[in-house]
Amino acid sequence: MATSVTWAGLALLCFALKSHSAELPPPAYQLAAHAANIPSEVLYSVALQESGTRLRGQLVPWPWTLNVAGASYRFATRADACTALIIALAQAGPKRVDVGLGQVNMGWNGQRFKSSNPCDALNPYKNLDVAAQMLAELRAWR
16 A cells, blocks of 8 residues: 555656646746846746747747837748848837847847847847846846
8 A cells, every 4th residue: 555655646746747847948048047047937928928929839939029110020030030120120210129039129228239230139049148137137027
């Protein structure tokens, strides 16, 4: 009897651990959040809200997302998003363009990418780092 209870408990523990690990955000979110000392779940939730799209029936953040003057655009490739970003910045102005997973506004926060190439904001890792830094500064996750 004790053996069956032990196995049942072990099986439940394994199931609980598997369920918990399935809830963790992808590693890129964990790394950026850890560096900014914010919860990775918050960063992932922001990315889902700001750039999320349905892919095979599941909502996922999309790295090549632009919001130009209130209209959202999702591109199949980074190159397509980059071309659209350059045009959007010229036509709408930086303060009306949000970029990438975290939808970082280029007018107010574009300088955070420390690059003269605006397409660097489309780099998912850099974009998450900037979004995480902004959340940490604003304490918006508390």
